[in-house]
Amino acid sequence: MRNFCNYLEVKINNLNNKIFRALHISKIYKSRVGVKAINQLANSNNYVTGKVISIPANQLYLGIDFLTDRNTLLDTCIIDSPHFGLMRTFEANGNVENTDYIRRFEQGRLDSRSSKIISKKLISKMSDKFHHMRGQILTASYFPVQVYQIGKRYYIADGKHRAALAALLANEVLCQEIGPGFIFDSFRLWQYHLIENDNQYSKTVQLYNRAKGELNCEEKI
Numbered sequence: 001m002r003n004f005c006n007y008l009e010v011k012i013n014n015l016n017n018k019i020f021r022a023l024h025i026s027k028i029y030k031s032r033v034g035v036k037a038i039n040q041l042a043n044s045n046n047y048v049t050g051k052v053i054s055i056p057a058n059q060l061y062l063g064i065d066f067l068t069d070r071n072t073l074l075d076t077c078i079i080d081s082p083h084f085g086l087m088r089t090f091e092a093n094g095n096v097e098n099t100d101y102i103r104r105f106e107q108g109r110l111d112s113r114s115s116k117i118i119s120k121k122l123i124s125k126m127s128d129k130f131h132h133m134r135g136q137i138l139t140a141s142y143f144p145v146q147v148y149q150i151g152k153r154y155y156i157a158d159g160k161h162r163a164a165l166a167a168l169l170a171n172e173v174l175c176q177e178i179g180p181g182f183i184f185d186s187f188r189l190w191q192y193h194l195i196e197n198d199n200q201y202s203k204t205v206q207l208y209n210r211a212k213g214e215l216n217c218e219e220k221i
């Protein structure tokens with residue numbers, strides 16, 4: 001019965017995604033595992049501030065995902081992440097369906113996207129994307145990973161799969177810095193306001209407080 005309910009939830013979310021995109025609207029809501037967003041409107045490209053630089057993979061961390069403390073990947077180094085495990089499994093021609101990445105993706109515990117039905121078609125698409133991306137990584141012709149800095153840490157805003165594969169194949173990752181104001185985008189602030197007084201999200205709230213202190217963004221929150 002629970003599997004059927006999960007299946008139904010995924011189908012409804014997929015339908016909502018199509019409708020919301022067609023109407024150019026978004027929805028933010030709390031689920032069991034975290035805050036979810038249908039048709040996300042935020043765009044990290046609007047915050048690019050720096051030139052392309054090379055950063056060692058062990059200095060890159062997963063950023064805000066609006067998942068509960070029990071499920072969040074916030075502050076996970078990219079080389080310890082489910083994304084790295086997925087890339088390593090593809091590289092070794094292993095069983096991708098048995099990775100932590102796929103389990104989290106299926107359960108909606110990967111990021112602010114809703115849960116997904118994992119099909120052979122989806123795995124095939126992911127494999128094609130991996131091989132295309134692999135060629136780009138080996139020739140250093142990939143789009144730079146977008147990162148923002150809070151304290152001494154670089155957090156990935158966009159390009160977690162590129163970062164993971166670059167970490168696997170080259171160790172150094174081509175990155176472009178975006179302003180930390182990225183996390184104060186109006187869309188993300190709506191997500192933040194859903195969790196700011198919820199102790200299940202203490203890790204995310206603490207990071208916001210650090211960023212707020214560095215940027216003197218009290219008035220924005």
